[in-house]
Amino acid sequence: MGSHRAAGLFWATCLICVVAQCQSRFIIEKGGLKIKFPMSARDQHPGGFDVALANFGAPKYGGELLGKLVYVEKDHGHANVCSPDCQYACQAFSAAQPPFHLNGDLNPSKPSEVTNFIMMVDRGPVRDDMSACKFAEKVWNAQEAGAQGVIVVNYEDRLTTMEAPDDQDEASYKYLQNITIPAAFITKSDGQALKDLLKVGSDGTPEDAYVVMDWNDILPRAEKVSWEFWTNSNDQCGPVCDVQRDFIREFVPVAKELEKNWTTFTPHYIVWVCPPAYRDSQECVTQCIHKGRYCTPDPDGDLLAGFSGADIVQENLRQLCVFKLGNDSAMPWVWWDYVTKFADECKMSENHYNEECAERVFTELNGNQWSSLDKLRQCIGDINADAENAIMEAEMKSQKGDASTGEVYILPTIRINDGQYRGKLAYSEVLRAICASFKRDEEPAVCLNVSDDDCREGSVGDATCKANTDGMTKCVDTFGGYKCACGNGFIGHTDASGKEVCLNINECISTQAADLDPKCTCDRCACQDTIGGYQCIENIKDECADNEGGCWTGEFTVNGKKKLVSACQDNLAEYKDAASRGKPLDSVDLHKCHCPPCFTEFQAADGKKECVPKCDLDYCDEPTGVCHEAPGSTSSGTAGWAVVLIVFGCLSAVAVAGYAAYRLRIRSAMHQEIRAIMAQYMPLENQEGMENGEADGKNHSSQLV
Template sequence: MARRAPWLAGIGAVPFLIVVVVAVVGAAVPAMGRFVVEKSSVRVLSPEHIRGHHDAAIGNFGVPDYGGTLTGVVVYPDKKATGCAEFDAKFKSKSRRPVILLLDRGECYFALKAWNAQQAGAAAVLIADNVDEQLLTMDTPEESPETEYIDRISIPSALVNRAFGESLKRMSSPSPSSEAAVEVVVKLDWRESMPHPDERVEYELWTNSNDECGARCDEQMEFVRGFRGHAQIMERGGYALFTPHYITWYCAPDPEQDFGEGYEGKDVVVENLRQLCVHRVANETGRPWAWWDYVMDYKIRCSMKEKKYSKGCAEDVVKALGENEIHGLSLDKVLECMGDPEADTDNAVLAKEQEDQIGRGSRGDVTILPTLVINNVQYRGKLERTAVLKAVCAGFKEGTEPRVCLSNDIETNECLHRNGGCWRDEKTNVTACKDTFRGRVCECPVVNGVQYEGDGCWARQVYGGQRRLLDTALTGCRCPPGFQGDGHKCEDLDECKEKLACTCPNCHCKNTWGNYECKCKGNQIYIRGEDTCIANSMSRFGWFITILVASCVAGVGIAGYVFYKYRLRSYMDSEIMAIMSQYMPLDSQNNENQPLRQHDSEA
């Protein structure tokens, strides 16, 4: 009897730590895990005698302002200094600067401290360590009814060492409301927390195809749905190189943690492998963005919760994408990449995943699921569309970021405030200020094809070899939404040509006067909420049955309503069974080989 393929052995195993698996891969792989603490800078601006730079460890929750800075006043509360209980009032500074709340470590979860600080009006929170040790990453606690606040934390958090924390406490007391208080002004700086060496960002998402793991799986699904459009725009424009990865064990945890029913760990491993191969095949054909559409379609059509998580459903999705020339996925090539799951050999694709999981250079081992790695640095913060987009945009060299990075919801246009300190002609409104994700740069502008020049961008231009004044005045008038121009003359904006809407690959965009229409190509159904097209596999007979059933249901509903209105005066209550959630194996356990990450301050 042939033995089972080693990468599918023990498919009913319970969750366990990655470090155990890493040790199994081979002697060449180090058994000790390595966790890298990602840091930001804290610069004390005043009082003058304590000025200086200090390191802070970025928390693994909330929203770090990658590429940005925050200047505020440090406030150390007179009471409830651990931040484990709600504060009685909002914190304010005398100078009306943002409040950066300083709290003591201990007694409760780090995340709870950040939540209470946010509720009290803090723009950021610093937590002072209570022991002399190297900085560690404040991790997210296990999801439970008592920790529902985690996803609502929107301020950045960081841990500072004991000595620096004690210094801030002494200078921040007494309370800012006191006349004798001295405001300690600090600048939190994340500009160098994300490497930004060139005009292309390389990033990875370590994920899992399982959708029956509770809140963490739901978080991944929401992220894929919300970030897909941004990711595909950047990939098609050559701005970004994206690679999906899967933390894949030789034996995967049982999705329901019940070996007698439902799906097995093997099912998850095989689908992880399939999604890896979808990306490989799509990448070989020059369409790597097809992975996002496959994952989205698979989540919609082949949900584990709806008992449709199967090989047949997955292959139908691949075929549907293969029929569209935009994707051109080949099922044969995907199957060739996957190999035989029952073969008595190691799987090369999965072995490569376990090798990539090991940290190299500045990046530590991947030990948290899900995890984003951007320019070889592990992202800290919650997995949310806007927060991640800001982190990715911070990875571009200044001035090379794509248009999607300059939207109002993720960056502030510094040129709108006093022209960013750059030259501007008051008469023509021509300015040298150019907005970038990290701030602004001052460059002599080009107006109507003519380049301004000279120190300070004099209000003169070189035209035909001679200097003359600029003729065309630029005013503050603006065209209405859906149109473009100088405010005096407006033309219809072609959203389809500019790729401002209807961005999914299978969508067909039709421009209209001041607007646009979005439809799917071929026999596909457009799902507006998901901004995606999925194959319409229903036959005409199926449609007939569906319409017939719908008509019957409608008839019964009308009859029931009439009966209720005139004959029935009581009603029935129904209850939905709670779906048991399980948590990802690595986000709720401490790894004794990785001491630089903790869920809370004491436990």
């Protein structure tokens, strides 16, 4: 059994080497690093430095990280002792002498919003008396010491991508699952320029330096994002397989949501090939399909036992066909459902990793409704045929890439808009990278799930928006940061110049907010409109109840009873109206001095204004202020004569109209008599002719003779 396993591992290595013999075009994805402080150093390096993104960790795609630079080394203010030296970060900083931890104490004279530390560590060590450690271990130790970002300095002047530990190195691979900070790689000379910033001053402490790690515009942007996921159906490849399975299961909901309108997704599977001279060998037969053209290394390294590489390649092809059939039916998300269900139900450990289980999963996903088993089998074809398979050939072409995309040879790999994603395979990190690839400010709402909370209480966004005086007081979190929008109590409006402005909403008039507030609706309460809101004014003073507001008062007998009459008038209605319109209330009096109804103003000899009755108050109609005169008064007699004159005028008009009608009737009667007399001297027909205008003048003359 041991010899079979060794042979399997040997042939797996051969398969990999065949791919490696191609002209590999590995793309180093670069980010930016800029000096924020001191100003002199920023001016000396205005363009900053290029850094290579690590293929693990959590890069902040579409964002930045501002932090205080730290280098744990004795000549730079930190005399802690580690083994190997602390600058290599190969030992937990908690085990250093004395223990080292970044506690967040920052110089208050520097940018107050900075609460992050970016630790710089060296690659290596490359010494006989010290053993080097993996990149992931360095980053993990820095994270545990309190760093929010890590920069690894190379020992030579070139950039390379810091890869994740080998999938067989489970001791180091465990760090990948827990690393939540970004890491980048910098050249030796650029790293030295950063170290020079941290010179020890006369007090024995290093100078302060602040840098910005920048991940803006690393990936190409597009209105609709295209992304690819390179994976494998093998479930016995250790931690790598576990990470892929967990990622797919967690990403299913958001993948389906994005696929509706926002993204175009394509799954891929890495393909190995068998050397042509060995395609008939047992090794190629067990690890390949189509006569050695498409291969995958044996999952357990034993060519004669367990599942073979050929089993994996066949399932990879089946999953590609599921995607193709779903895509042809406008259901590209079916692939996510299939691979998740297959991973749960068709495990190698339970001996269910086979065609029967796969086809059952396909059927249970209603595959016979949007496609059929026959179409699935036809897509897969004869895996033993000595011929090319179109789908697998397309996979190999995509795998080789081109000058801009680079070759894919690491599992898992993600491409976004033809750019390679760098970072760990996890829900938040991948979604953030996808969101950073949309056109700016056009990201879907789901991207807010992974955005930084730039509007949290006390943040720069929160403080900036609240300080606005134009109504843009509401901080709205966006994927790339924040924006200020019209706050509560304002409504957006586009003015004539096309500028977005905020108009104040009058809650006292335009909304029901004040009507529902009991503090605004009592008898002596008012709603006062304010910029961006309203306030209730309670217990408005009735100044007329307090010594009649200082206005004139007098005592009179009305209907036999004594009555106190006052010139003080409560001005509450005008006060409420002014408040509801947001007008200044200092100029609105709560009372006015006006003579009451049926009174007129009179200025006394001493200059004081008094009120005197216009009539007998017994006949005063207070609501209208009209005086009704008492019976028998002079004014009443005059009114009687006025009535008589009106009646006489009406009778005269009737008489004149009757006389005119009589004259018209007499005239009409005389006209009828004249016509009757003339009819005695004229024939009736001629009379009719004359009436009709038919007789000429000559005939008329003879008849009159």
